[in-house]
Amino acid sequence: MSAQRPVFFVSDGTGITAETIGTSLLTQFPDVAFATQRLPFIDTESKARQAAQRVRETGERIGLRPIIVNTVVDSAISAALAESGALMMDVFAPFILPLETELGSMRRPSVGRAHSMTDYDKYETRINATNYALSHDDGVAPHYEEADVILVGVSRSGKTPTCLYLALHFGVSAANYPLTEEDLEGGELPRRLRLHRHKLFGLTIDPVRLHQIRQQRRPDSRYAKLETCQREVQAAEALFRQENLPSLSTTHTSIEEIASKVMSHFNIDRHLF
Amino acid sequence: MSAQRPVFFVSDGTGITAETIGTSLLTQFPDVAFATQRLPFIDTESKARQAAQRVRETGERIGLRPIIVNTVVDSAISAALAESGALMMDVFAPFILPLETELGSMRRPSVGRAHSMTDYDKYETRINATNYALSHDDGVAPHYEEADVILVGVSRSGKTPTCLYLALHFGVSAANYPLTEEDLEGGELPRRLRLHRHKLFGLTIDPVRLHQIRQQRRPDSRYAKLETCQREVQAAEALFRQENLPSLSTTHTSIEEIASKVMSHFNIDRHLF
Structure with a gap:
């Protein structure tokens, strides 16, 4: 060598x-x-x-x-x-x-x-967006009217890091909504999401990759099982198609790329200049 | 124009x-x-x-x-x-x-x-570090032995965004510990922090600026009062001096700069290459 x-x-x-x-x-x-x-x-x-x-x-x-x-x-x-x-x-x-x-x-x-990035307004935009992402990371008690974007997908499809990246890097307020088994079985978007349909963006992922990621997190759980992953991903993708939501697969996509594609889709410019 | x-x-x-x-x-x-x-x-x-x-x-x-x-x-x-x-x-x-x-x-x-940043190992390092930052953002139930860095400071001194930035950008696992009134009155580090003294880094901030930030968050609260901010910052800085902790003021420093200085201090290299 x-x-x-x-x-x-x-x-x-x-x-x-x-x-x-x-x-x-x-x-x-x-x-x-x-x-x-x-x-x-x-x-x-x-x-x-x-x-x-x-x-x-x-x-x-x-x-x-x-x-x-x-x-x-x-x-x-x-x-x-x-x-x-x-x-x-x-x-x-x-x-x-x-x-x-x-x-x-x-x-x-x-x-x-x-x-230099010490301008206070810019700092506040980032921090507010970061706080927004942190407090809208679970689909509970959402203030979706304040969101620039709402990412939708199954657990571990890449929503949280993308929301944080959007906030820290671009000052964009992104919420995320984890699709529950109930949502997926029901086969339709929850009502409170439907009100904000124009802000929704779906993330999907290869089920085998999802299985690997969930295995690391909760080894040998029902949650991590390959069949569970396959069923959830299939139902989520069917929902995106049926509701005509924009979506992308995160399997071979970096967080930067996901964030950038989401912003391009909605024609959002960074909020920091 | x-x-x-x-x-x-x-x-x-x-x-x-x-x-x-x-x-x-x-x-x-x-x-x-x-x-x-x-x-x-x-x-x-x-x-x-x-x-x-x-x-x-x-x-x-x-x-x-x-x-x-x-x-x-x-x-x-x-x-x-x-x-x-x-x-x-x-x-x-x-x-x-x-x-x-x-x-x-x-x-x-x-x-x-x-x-291209689609390498899985790199992705996992970032995601694991991000999850670590998210689950060690409040000083509760900490696994400090896994931390690369532990940021210490009063509420709203810049700890959370810095931890998230360290994770997303560098794959560095950063915990943060908000100094409570009890800690500040006691005038010494909590025991569980003392065990990890070599990983501690203090963040401080100008009390007037802190007052502005807290005002936005909880207007006209005791928490946001200028006197509260002055007292807390003074006690925190005294603690850093007494315990001989490295520290910096975030008042005129961007998140990137804080993260970079913390990494330089501990001689940490990014974990993503």
């Missing part, structure tokens, strides 16, 4: 953007082994020099030139990072000049601002 | 990466008004041609050349998007050649792969 190429995600903020972009780039090279690390809050030249030294030493120890994926916009800090001898990939740098030219306006550099 | 410059975040996946990078770039130009929109799941040339037409028409209607921030790696799709006449900012393009040269390896293009 060959040595792992050291990669550093460096930022004057959390480094989450650098990590996201860097990881996407690295997945383009599935044959190469990488050892990645995040270096957040590098917002002074002195911190940058320390970081550069650490990067250089790592490269020397491993015997491979390190790679830096950098979202710092301050050029003095970037220059200090470049002293490490690493291959520098400055995420924002290639776009500043074309943007300045197109907009006829010079950028106004400000360390850390690119990542 | 001048027209808003149309900006499109285009991706073969969710478009979240394109949006994050694009938004960071646009904040460098605080004097320019932008109207942004996400165009996700553009993963065929035919969808790209439709998207390009929409971009072109928007530009013509508004009378300003649109901007596309693009994370599609497929060159045929990117070329179709460029037909829109927009200023193209291809996020990954500038880095592919330098990476290929450095790594001595050609990238293996795959539409959508850059955003």
Whole structure:
């Protein structure tokens, strides 16, 4: 096994953007082994020099030139990072000049601002949406009139994490309604859901996968049985068809993708800008 | 007021990466008004041609050349998007050649792969961490031995959203313990927390800000009173000092930043790679 190429995600903020972009780039090279690390809050030249030294030493120890994926916009800090001898990939740098030219306006550099999210209104939108998701996670005592979206599906089909992601990432208020055996046997939507039909979105899942997930949670229960999963999923999908609800399968879909597709369907834009 | 410059975040996946990078770039130009929109799941040339037409028409209607921030790696799709006449900012393009040269390896293009997160193990890590955060959100019946981190603070200091973010984004299991009046009056950590002292991280907040937040939640209650907030925050901060706990103020800090600082402090790496 060959040595792992050291990669550093460096930022004057959390480094989450650098990590996201860097990881996407690295997945383009599935044959190469990488050892990645995040270096957040590098917002002074002195911190940058320390970081550069650490990067250089790592490269020397491993015997491979390190790679830096950098979202710092301050050029003095970037220059200090470049002293490490690493291959520098400055995420924002290639776009500043074309943007300045197109907009006829010079950028106004400000360390850390690119990542600042401290605006109170935005914070409150996220927190309110998160509280909404937390208090509307079980179908009990719902205030569905306040929901942007109501996710419907059998237990463990992915509703809760999707609702939380919608809230935290987009500030969208999402409720979720777990279809009960009674609902599924009755073969129709509960009345209080029908009143909000235009907000409903169905989640479904492959029964074998559901069985695996439920096995982990309650091993060898009736709830986790493959037959139970098959019956519930079949009834839920029949209900979605009959009621003409939009729906998608979460089996091969990440939480980000589910959230994004739900928002596209309802034409919701994020509430945080 | 001048027209808003149309900006499109285009991706073969969710478009979240394109949006994050694009938004960071646009904040460098605080004097320019932008109207942004996400165009996700553009993963065929035919969808790209439709998207390009929409971009072109928007530009013509508004009378300003649109901007596309693009994370599609497929060159045929990117070329179709460029037909829109927009200023193209291809996020990954500038880095592919330098990476290929450095790594001595050609990238293996795959539409959508850059955003794929459907790996089951990773999914389960996130979901398990999310379930952990949800079931350890109140200090009741805790399994602290399973926690990576335990956030401690007064009610509404930012613990819950941070725990959920740590779980959803990083797959980190975070519990939270709300300091009660009893804890604060007693002036020491509850015994069951003391057993896990090395996992504790304190969150604090400006009392005036806390008062505003609590006012929204329970207007004119004793809980929301400025004096209550001042007394609780003072006692909590005294406790952090006395017990020598790491802590930070959430007043001007985004959820991302809090999560990232907590992880840096404990040297936790994300559990999702």
